[in-house]
Amino acid sequence: MRIARAGRLFLTVELGEMAVTMLSDGETRLPGRFLAGAGVAGEIPIPVRAFLVRGPEGCLLIDTGAADQWQAGLGLLPEAMAEAGIRAGEVTALALTHPHTDHVSGLVDGDGGLAFPNAERLFVAVEDLMAVRANPRLRPLHPRLMPLEQGDGPIRGVTAVNAPGHTAGHMAYLVEGRLLIWGDLVHHAEVQFPRPEITWHHDADPDLARASRLQLMEQAVEAGWLVAGAHLPAPGIGRIERSGRGYSFHPATQG
Numbered sequence: 001m002r003i004a005r006a007g008r009l010f011l012t013v014e015l016g017e018m019a020v021t022m023l024s025d026g027e028t029r030l031p032g033r034f035l036a037g038a039g040v041a042g043e044i045p046i047p048v049r050a051f052l053v054r055g056p057e058g059c060l061l062i063d064t065g066a067a068d069q070w071q072a073g074l075g076l077l078p079e080a081m082a083e084a085g086i087r088a089g090e091v092t093a094l095a096l097t098h099p100h101t102d103h104v105s106g107l108v109d110g111d112g113g114l115a116f117p118n119a120e121r122l123f124v125a126v127e128d129l130m131a132v133r134a135n136p137r138l139r140p141l142h143p144r145l146m147p148l149e150q151g152d153g154p155i156r157g158v159t160a161v162n163a164p165g166h167t168a169g170h171m172a173y174l175v176e177g178r179l180l181i182w183g184d185l186v187h188h189a190e191v192q193f194p195r196p197e198i199t200w201h202h203d204a205d206p207d208l209a210r211a212s213r214l215q216l217m218e219q220a221v222e223a224g225w226l227v228a229g230a231h232l233p234a235p236g237i238g239r240i241e242r243s244g245r246g247y248s249f250h251p252a253t254q255g
């Protein structure tokens with residue numbers, strides 16, 4: 001991995017012929033008790049991130065931030081893209097890790113139109129399609145919905161990897177066989193790397209979410225994958241190692 005460029009709200013790494021840009025949507029705070037049984041008092045920081053994957057055959061945006069639909073301090077995706085020099089019109093395909101508010105809201109602009117008009121397809125896991133169709137804000141996207149299953153490639157160089165539990169269809173994306181963009185597999189790195197058994201209040205199926213986290217963390221270590229996540233600490237991309245009875249996260253640094 002090579003860090004090609006970085007700014008206040010973005011960081012781009014190069015992997016062979018692909019480039020992955022972390023785009024920050026901002027940061028909010030949530031109650032520590034959302035980490036089930038972890039005994040964390042007070043509030044914890046929750047950054048929100050989207051990832052843009054640029055390859056020779058297209059430009060895929062994975063997740064789109066919260067826009068003005070959730071907590072204060074979020075909705076910075078357009079600003080992050082501007083800072084990174086990426087125009088909305090360059091995005092040729094969209095994919096979701098899952099259809100929660102902080103991942104789908106940026107699909108629609110302030111006027112209720114398509115924020116990424118040249119993205120002809122929105123890839124969503126089969127199990128999560130109903131939730132997208134049930135969200136009135138996302139009605140303009142309905143004609144562009146594309147069902148996605150494990151092994152599918154939204155663009156060349158990117159492969160969908162099942163990571164169910166947080167939602168039924170929660171999906172990770174493996175870029176160039178080297179970097180796993182894993183959505184909400186981890187909500188709070190400080191707790192869930194050393195104690196990956198700890199689940200999140202909003203997991204649809206906590207046991208399944210835990211099993212997916214344990215399996216993909218181990219697989220990432222075994223395969224030497226880099227990992228990237230929607231709620232990982234800055235810059236949202238890094239290495240994972242085994243540590244004690246769990247794991248540790250080592251954020252990508254420049255130099």
Ligand SMILES: [Zn+2]
Pocket residue numbers: 100102103184230231
């Ligand atoms: Zn999330």
